[in-house]
Amino acid sequence: MILIDGKKIAAELREELKQEVAELKTKYNKVPGLTVILIGDMAPSQIYVRNKEKSANEVGLKSEVIRYPDTVEEKTILEKIEELNNDENISGILVQLPLPKHIDKQKVIETIIPSKDVDGFHPMNVGNLSSGYESSVPCTPLGCYLMIKKIEPNLSGKKAVVVGRSNLNGKPMTQLLLKENCTVTITHSRTKDLKAECLEADIIVAAVGIPELVKGDWVKKDAIVIDVGINKTENGLVGDVAFDEVSKVAKALTPVPGGVGPMTIACLLKNTIDCFKRSQK
Ligand code: NAD
Numbered sequence: 001m002i003l004i005d006g007k008k009i010a011a012e013l014r015e016e017l018k019q020e021v022a023e024l025k026t027k028y029n030k031v032p033g034l035t036v037i038l039i040g041d042m043a044p045s046q047i048y049v050r051n052k053e054k055s056a057n058e059v060g061l062k063s064e065v066i067r068y069p070d071t072v073e074e075k076t077i078l079e080k081i082e083e084l085n086n087d088e089n090i091s092g093i094l095v096q097l098p099l100p101k102h103i104d105k106q107k108v109i110e111t112i113i114p115s116k117d118v119d120g121f122h123p124m125n126v127g128n129l130s131s132g133y134e135s136s137v138p139c140t141p142l143g144c145y146l147m148i149k150k151i152e153p154n155l156s157g158k159k160a161v162v163v164g165r166s167n168l169n170g171k172p173m174t175q176l177l178l179k180e181n182c183t184v185t186i187t188h189s190r191t192k193d194l195k196a197e198c199l200e201a202d203i204i205v206a207a208v209g210i211p212e213l214v215k216g217d218w219v220k221k222d223a224i225v226i227d228v229g230i231n232k233t234e235n236g237l238v239g240d241v242a243f244d245e246v247s248k249v250a251k252a253l254t255p256v257p258g259g260v261g262p263m264t265i266a267c268l269l270k271n272t273i274d275c276f277k278r279s280q281k
Contacts, residue, residue, distance in 0.1 A: 002252035004147050004226070010262035013146070014059050017269050021060040024276065032091040032276035033062040034118065034268075035084050037077065039103070040070030045096050052094075055265045061272060062089070070100045077103060078111050085113040091279060092118035092272035115279060118271040120172065129175045134278070136271050141173035143263025144205055144226045145180075151224050151252045152203075155180040161201035162186045163194065163214065163240070169207035169228055177203070194218070206240035216245025225250045228260050 025031050034056050038049045049065055056063035066080065077095070084093045093116045095108050109117075114124040120136035128135035137145075148155065160182040164170040170186060177184045187197050198204055198218040206214050207228035219225060229240030239256030247253050254260055 001247050001250055002151060003247075004151065004252050004254045004259060006143070006147065006254060006259040006262045009147055009150060010143075010266040013263070013266040014055065014269065017266070017273055018059040020273055024273070025060070028280060030089070031060055031062050032272050033064070033089050034092045034094065034272045035090050036063070036065045037068070037080065037093070037095045038065055039068045039072055039077070039096070040100055042098075045098075049096055052265055052268060056269055056272070059269050061269060072100075072103075074103045074107070077108060081108070081111045085111075085116060090116065091276035092116055092268075094118050094268070116275055118268055118275060120271065121167070126167070126172075129172060132179060136275065137176065137267075138168055138172045139267040139271060140169055140207075140228060140260060140264045141176055141205075142267040142270070143260055144173060144228065145176040146267070147254065147260070147263060148203060148205075148224055148226060149180075155182050155203070158182045158202040159200055160184045160203040160205070161197050162205045162207070163198070164188065164207035164209075164228075166207065170205075173205050173207065177205075204241075208240045210240055211238045212240070212242040214241040214246065216242060216249055219246050219249045221249050222251040223249070225253045226260065227254050227256050230256060230261065 021031055036049055036052060053063050053065055084090050093112050099105050109121045112122060114122045117125055117136050120138040125135040129137055160177045162170050162173050165186050165188040174184050174186045185197055187194055195218045199220055201223055203224045205226045209229055211231040211233050225241055225246055227239035227241040231238050237257055
């Protein structure tokens with residue numbers, strides 16, 4: 001079984017991006033800039049944002065974190081986004097989710113100009129992705145996609161099953177696999193026989209949030225299995241896939257932690273650089 005080493009693949013990607021940033025600097029005499037807006041002091045968000053900032057600096061991007069207390073008014077955030085939209089030194093804007101209840105998430109997402117939407121959440125980017133046009137793609141599914149392509153460069157005709165239909169993971173993942181000519185089934189909490197669906201799959205991407213939902217006897221021999229889930233349990237951090245069982249049948253599998261997680265941040269940097277390149281065209 002191939003253990004898909006997300007840390008290693010992410011490190012390789014960051015190395016490529018570092019080179020690319022150096023080349024862009026030579027060509028344009030400036031580097032892509034990423035601005036992250038962080039509201040409140042929730043511990044996980046603080047950690048994510050610190051890691052994003054560290055990785056951005058590592059590849060040579062200009063990065064900035066703007067912090068607000070969780071009592072900040074929605075209007076202040078929207079005005080700041082408008083200001084960043086108009087700042088030509090900023091290539092990418094990210095507002096760290098989740099937001100305090102009094103701030104309308106969709107309004108925030110839609111205020112970010114699509115060309116700087118490094119999370120790929122703006123309806124324009126969602127539409128472009130589903131129409132097969134160039135767009136920012138949400139970072140986690142993009143990372144999953146790049147890992148799958150490392151194992152199997154030609155996905156044409158493969159049967160893929162995506163478990164979970166969130167806007168963040170399942171839906172964009174489906175679009176990426178469709179673009180590769182996979183036959184894709186998207187499953188969710190109302191799916192009648194999830195095991196039977198999974199057993200058909202050459203590729204399974206699980207993004208649910210239920211510890212070890214996908215069992216060993218749900219997986220076809222030699223399937224590629226990508227585990228997006230991050231679940232805190234009494235036994236530590238586990239994914240949505242029963243790792244020990246599935247590793248006995250799968251051709252390739254991502255571990256949790258050390259699989260999808262590291263790729264998510266690397267893809268954020270990639271998206272920032274891609275936004276910069278499109279803005280120079
Ligand atoms: P979500 O809660 O928004 O969506 C979960 C989806 O799972 C829903 O579409 C729901 O219909 C489906 N679902 C629920 N119960 C199901 C069942 N019994 N069978 C089949 N489908 C079922 O979750 P999300 O934001 O997509 O996150 C999913 C998981 O991925 C979480 O554990 C989250 O922590 C993790 N995550 C990891 C990363 C990363 O970088 N590795 C990034 C984002 C999310």
